[in-house]
Amino acid sequence: xxxxxxxxxxxxxxxxxxxxxxxxxxxxxxxxxxxxxxxxxxxxxxxxxxxxxxxxxxxxxxxxxxxxxxxxxxxxxxxxxxxxxxxxxxxxxxxxxxxxxxxxxxxxxxxxxxxxxxxxxxxxxxxxxxxxxxxxxxxxxxxxxxxxxxxxxxxxxxxxxxxxxxxxxxxxxxxxxxxxxxxxxxxxxxxxxxxxxxxxxxxxxxxxxxxxxxxxxxxxxxxxxxxxxxxxxxxxxxxxxxxxxxxxxxxxxxxxxxxxxxxxxxxxxxxxxxxxxxxxxxxxxxxxxxxxxxxxxxxxxxxxxxxxxxxxxxxxxxxxxxxxxxxxxxxxxxxxxxxxxxxxxxxxxxxxxxxxxxxxxxxxxxxxxxxxxxxxxxxxxxxxxxxxxxxxxxxxxxxxxxxxxxxxxxxxxxxxxxxxxxxxxxxxxxxxxxxxxxxxxxxxxxxxxxxxxxxxxxxxxxxxxxxxxxxxxxxxxxxxxxxxxxxxxxxxxxxxxxxxxxxx
Amino acid sequence: xxxxxxxxxxxxxxxxxxxxxxxxxxxxxxxxxxxxxxxxxxxxxxxxxxxxxxxxxxxxxxxxxxxxxxxxxxxxxxxxxxxxxxxxxxxxxxxxxxxxxxxxxxxxxxxxxxxxxxxxxxxxxxxxxxxxxxxxxxxxxxxxxxxxxxxxxxxxxxxxxxxxxxxxxxxxxxxxxxxxxxxxxxxxxxxxxxxxxxxxxxxxxxxxxxxxxxxxxxxxxxxxxxxxxxxxxxxxxxxxxxxxxxxxxxxxxxxxxxxxxxxxxxxxxxxxxxxxxxxxxxxxxxxxxxxxxxxxxxxxxxxxxxxxxxxxxxxxxxxxxxxxxxxxxxxxxxxxxxxxxxxxxxxxxxxxxxxxxxxxxxxxxxxxxxxxxxxxxxx
Numbered sequence: 011x012x013x014x015x016x017x018x019x020x021x022x023x024x025x026x027x028x029x030x031x032x033x034x035x036x037x038x039x040x041x042x043x044x045x046x047x048x049x050x051x052x053x054x055x056x057x058x059x060x061x062x063x064x065x066x067x068x069x070x071x072x073x074x075x076x077x078x079x080x081x082x083x084x085x086x087x088x089x090x091x092x093x094x095x096x097x098x099x100x101x102x103x104x105x106x107x108x109x110x111x112x113x114x115x116x117x118x119x120x121x122x123x124x125x126x127x128x129x130x131x132x133x134x135x136x137x138x139x140x141x142x143x144x145x146x147x148x149x150x151x152x153x154x155x156x157x158x159x160x161x162x163x164x165x166x167x168x169x170x171x172x173x174x175x176x177x178x179x180x181x182x183x184x185x186x187x188x189x190x191x192x193x194x195x196x197x198x199x200x201x202x203x204x205x206x207x208x209x210x211x212x213x214x215x216x217x218x219x220x221x222x223x224x225x226x227x228x229x230x231x232x233x234x235x236x237x238x239x240x241x242x243x244x245x246x247x248x249x250x251x252x253x254x255x256x257x258x259x260x261x262x263x264x265x266x267x268x269x270x271x272x273x274x275x276x277x278x279x280x281x282x283x284x285x286x287x288x289x290x291x292x293x294x295x296x297x298x299x300x301x302x303x304x305x306x307x308x309x310x311x312x313x314x315x316x317x318x319x320x321x322x323x324x325x326x327x328x329x330x331x332x333x334x335x336x337x338x339x340x341x342x343x344x345x346x347x348x349x350x351x352x353x354x355x356x357x358x359x360x361x362x363x364x365x366x367x368x369x370x371x372x373x374x375x376x377x378x379x380x381x382x383x384x385x386x387x388x389x390x391x392x393x394x395x396x397x398x399x400x401x402x403x404x405x406x407x408x409x410x411x412x413x414x415x416x417x418x419x420x421x422x423x424x425x426x427x428x429x430x431x432x433x434x435x436x437x438x439x440x441x442x443x444x445x446x447x448x449x450x451x452x453x454x455x456x457x458x459x460x461x462x463x464x465x466x467x468x469x470x471x472x473x474x475x476x477x478x479x480x481x482x483x484x485x486x487x488x489x490x491x492x493x494x495x496x497x498x499x500x501x502x503x504x505x506x507x508x509x510x511x512x513x514x
Numbered sequence: 515x516x517x518x519x520x521x522x523x524x525x526x527x528x529x530x531x532x533x534x535x536x537x538x539x540x541x542x543x544x545x546x547x548x549x550x551x552x553x554x555x556x557x558x559x560x561x562x563x564x565x566x567x568x569x570x571x572x573x574x575x576x577x578x579x580x581x582x583x584x585x586x587x588x589x590x591x592x593x594x595x596x597x598x599x600x601x602x603x604x605x606x607x608x609x610x611x612x613x614x615x616x617x618x619x620x621x622x623x624x625x626x627x628x629x630x631x632x633x634x635x636x637x638x639x640x641x642x643x644x645x646x647x648x649x650x651x652x653x654x655x656x657x658x659x660x661x662x663x664x665x666x667x668x669x670x671x672x673x674x675x676x677x678x679x680x681x682x683x684x685x686x687x688x689x690x691x692x693x694x695x696x697x698x699x700x701x702x703x704x705x706x707x708x709x710x711x712x713x714x715x716x717x718x719x720x721x722x723x724x725x726x727x728x729x730x731x732x733x734x735x736x737x738x739x740x741x742x743x744x745x746x747x748x749x750x751x752x753x754x755x756x757x758x759x760x761x762x763x764x765x766x767x768x769x770x771x772x773x774x775x776x777x778x779x780x781x782x783x784x785x786x787x788x789x790x791x792x793x794x795x796x797x798x799x800x801x802x803x804x805x806x807x808x809x810x811x812x813x814x815x816x817x818x819x820x821x822x823x824x825x826x827x828x829x830x831x832x833x834x835x836x837x838x839x840x841x842x843x844x845x846x847x848x849x850x851x852x853x854x855x856x857x858x859x860x861x862x863x864x865x866x867x868x869x870x871x872x873x874x875x876x877x878x879x880x881x882x883x884x885x886x887x888x889x890x891x892x893x
Contacts, residue, residue: 115602150602243813303698356698389645396602398648399616407698412636412709413646413659415702416668424671469691473684480680500672504681507669508688509702 052076054463056083058352061514062300063087063343064132066365068433069440069460084343088336090131090170096124097375104376111155112247118155118395120384122162126364127373137169137335138162139360140299142394144292145180145212146402147189149395157185157250158395173292173333177212177279184236184250190400193235195228197260202228207400209282217311218287219267226264231275233259283333286325293325293338300342302354303406320347353465356406357514359390362418365514370425371433390417410512418512423503426461429495437502438495442486448494450478457501466510474504522870523752525741525800526622527734528647529778530759532601534771534817535807535824535853539588539840540569546810546843554767554812568836573775576783577826584834585786587827587888589862591841593855597806599819601762604805609649611860611879621863621878622753623652628873629752636712639753640744642737647755656705658712663740664720667713686710719747727788734758735781742788745798752871761804767816778802782828799829799870799889803859809851810843822855825862827888837886861885 056075060067064087067075075083086092101124102109108124111117129135142165149155161183168176180186181204187193190204205228209219219227233255240248264273267281282288294315298304301320305313315321323345324338331337342348357365363386367373373383387394391414397403428434441448441456448456454474458464466474478501484494505511537554540561541547548555561569562578568588570578580586594613597604610617622639630638639650641659650657660666668685672678689706693699723743729735737756744751758778763770782800789795807823822841841853848854861883864875869889876882 113601148602150606151598151600153600153602243818385644391646398606398618401616407701408653410702410705411646411651412656412705412712413641415705416659416709416713417645419668420670423669427671467691467693467695469693470688473688477680477684500677500681503669503672504684507681507685509693509699509706512702 055080055349057462059083059343064136065126065361065368068369069436081344084340087133088340090134093130096128100376105380113153113155115149115155115393115396116381116385118149118159120381121159122394123384124380127367128375134166134170138166141165141169141176143299143402144295146397146400147185148397152185152189154185154247155395156247161185170335173335174279174283178276181231181234181275182252184252187234187236192231195232197232197258200225200228200232204228204231211307211400213282213291214285214287215291215310218285223266226266227278229260229264230273230278234275289325289328290321293321293328296324296338296342297321301348301351303356306404307401317347353510353513355514356409356512358405358409359387359392360394361514362390362422363387366422366425369433370431372425372431386421390414419507422506426506427499427503429499434499438498441498442491446486448484448486451475453478453484453498453501457498457505461502461505464505464510466508470508470510474501477504520797521752523745523798524866524871525754525798527800527802528757529761529802529804530757531762532806532808532819533761533804533823534763534767535822536810537771538571539824541567541840541843542569543567544843550811552812553814554817571771571775573772574779576779580828581834585828585830585832586834587832588836589825589827589857589888590836590838591822591853591856592825592859592862593806593822594858597821599806599821601805606648608803608805608859609647611863619652620649622649622755623655624878625867625871625873626655626753627652629871635750636708637715637749637751640751642740642754642756650755656708656712658716660716660740663743666716668710682710715749716744719743719749722747725788725791727784727791729784730780732777732781734777735784738781738785742785746792746794763816764818765816795830799827799832801866802826807853810848810853811851821849821852832889833887837888857885858883865889
């Protein structure tokens with residue numbers, strides 16, 4: 011799509027305007043002699059967009075998107091079908107267990123990580139992750155990654171579609187039914203788990219319904235169950251299927267959120283969507299995931315949103331669009347509050363792992379290390395497909411503890427300082443190409459640029475520059491290239507270890 | 515807080531996967547054992563008899579020795595009601611001491627908060643392994659998680675020591691700077707400094723470690739040697755955590771279970787020999803547990819998830835012997851084909867917390883539970 015172009019891209023350098031001629035998409039040679047490089051606002055903004063709406067993007071992609079323009083890039087992200095889907099068959103051939111992991115989380119995580127690492131539809135995959143945060147379903151109880159992966163596939167399909175469709179699909183999702191005990195929700199003995207969490211965590215939020223509503227809601231979903239499961243031995247797991255058991259359904263009158271009728275599950279969902287609280291709740295989730303860390307969900311009925319106008323704006327759009335997600339995302343990414351939000355969120359472990367690997371171009375395709383790599387977000391505190399509870403993960407500052415911080419710092423700096431990795435080679439080549447001889451300040455600048463561009467506090471910058479100064483100027487001529495590459499790798503690693511880099 | 519070598523130390527060894535209680539401590543006079551284990555019964559001549567009723571699995575030689583010299587308490591029938599028999603949920607329950615709802619704080623994290631309320635020592639709790647077990651995760655509590663003691667710390671991929679030292683100094687300066695940019699940055703700063711301090715503290719341990727013991731060549735032996743290394747360095751660590759597995763022997767249990775217990779037993783023997791040699795064993799207690807036991811009836815080549823399990827508490831200051839009751843094995847007494855627990859695991863935790871670590875148990879295990887006195891005070 012945006013491959014093989016050869017154009018002149020104006021880059022504003024200190025005081026002068028120089029033209030870098032692009033030969034193909036991965037080599038830039040400075041035609042004039044000026045040494046330092048500053049990135050235009052366009053590319054910084056695009057980098058920010060790609061970090062949030064995806065898992066970051068390589069330099070060439072950023073340049074190409076900048077060429078297209080910001081709005082066009084947003085449109086491209088909202089059009090996943092314009093790129094091919096991930097090649098599942100390659101994964102199946104080389105890691106067959108990830109297709110049917112059964113109760114083992116590891117291969118299940120590897121399956122999803124493969125999608126995240128290789129997707130050309132970044133926003134679609136990021137939305138899948140978003141919805142997994144909201145509709146958190148965990149293997150700890152479900153003990154069946156086959157069906158969890160099915161749920162993830164559904165979220166991938168519908169995630170940029172319609173929220174109502176997703177809720178209805180979830181009400182019929184075997185993993186969700188089992189997770190929230192709706193298979194134990196009977197006409198004569200209602201079980202409130204699904205009914206409650208649907209209201210509390212999936213749509214309205216605490217404070218926007220009563221205990222009676224929970225009870226009535228649960229009654230409406232009686233009979234929405236899963237077919238009798240065959241015993242696992244001796245032939246292995248059998249697929250679960252959704253089943254509606256009319257004889258177990260409570261058809262009688264219910265009063266829910268002020269309405270009365272013989273409601274079933276679908277009616278309940280319609281009534282929920284009629285509540286302003288629903289659009290506010292989902293809008294706040296979108297804000298927290300894409301814009302800025304909000305307090306944890308259990309505090310939402312006590313603490314106001316950081317930016318109430320922004321949340322209301324998104325909420326109103328959700329209602330206007332009939333709960334279609336794309337129009338809301340379009341407005342969100344094009345808003346000023348989004349554009350101003352760079353580095354205002356603590357990156358989640360998945361973002362750290364996938365973002366880094368995509369940047370350095372490692373563990374691509376059905377790499378043999380896929381399954382061990384898939385464990386890394388878990389070491390940092392985020393076991394995908396196995397959130398600690400239906401509440402999902404505690405995000406923002408709560409991603410950080412002494413164990414996780416060491417893991418995050420080491421994971422990233424380990425890769426950024428490895429000059430053999432294709433992505434790192436490219437980064438260093440680009441830095442080398444800006445000048446034959448480079449001051450310590452320029453080294454720090456160009457490294458910060460490649461890692462973001464990452465804004466750092468004055469004190470942090472001082473330390474980085476001091477560190478670079480210890481070995482003086484760098485030369486990129488043929489004799490010194492290797493040595494300078496090592497120094498650059500170290501600087502990239504040091505930047506990866508900063509506090510500022512924990513944000514994204 | 516001044517910590518002395520006499521402060522009581524607990525070492526948790528998690529047997530991951532669900533250890534088969536019935537083949538670990540065997541009631542060899544019970545006909546039900548032989549009837550229910552057509553595929554997996556241990557021949558009587560191979561069992562290691564430890565008293566008139568019970569024998570240990572043949573691979574547990576060193577464990578038998580420890581029991582016979584009085585340093586081991588065997589706690590029977592440990593578990594909790596209505597076990598879901600799911601690995602992850604059961605493990606979470608053991609880690610958070612919350613069987614009935616989803617717990618969010620680890621029981622050991624809470625204990626550490628009592629032991630070091632002002633967070634003075636970042637290595638009060640050390641996990642040997644990857645990640646951080648939920649038992650240790652509690653907001654505000656700093657825990658060092660060491661995958662490889664010889665290479666623990668920040669920026670470990672930087673090979674040249676001098677370069678690394680310099681980078682760590684920069685790290686320390688950057689994280690120590692008061693940036694005035696809000697709570698999260700401050701918190702990050704504190705966490706980073708703690709992690710660095712922890713790594714600095716721990717790195718002296720391998721250098722000063724002395725021992726004539728040649729540990730076996732298994733992962734659990736290596737982990738326990740790391741525990742011993744840190745403990746003998748007297749760095750103030752009060753809680754150690756490590757694990758071995760997988761004990762989830764649904765099939766081919768005979769060779770697997772044998773090897774697992776051989777590895778664990780020898781590693782434990784090496785560990786205690788090492789501590790005794792250095793005169794550092796008196797204030798240490800080791801606690802072994804698994805997330806559940808396994809089914810009474812085998813499935814031909816293995817066993818499936820069960821309920822009640824066995825725990826071991828080892829240490830020279832423990833009260834050796836048998837505690838609680840071996841669950842009844844006749845069919846009518848089983849629940850879903852499983853041994854029924856009669857000792858709530860939170861009671862075992864409570865005894866360890868109160869008698870050994872001398873912290874109040876009730877807030878940590880969310881209630882009052884008790885057990886027999888397998889562990890007296892550490893004084």
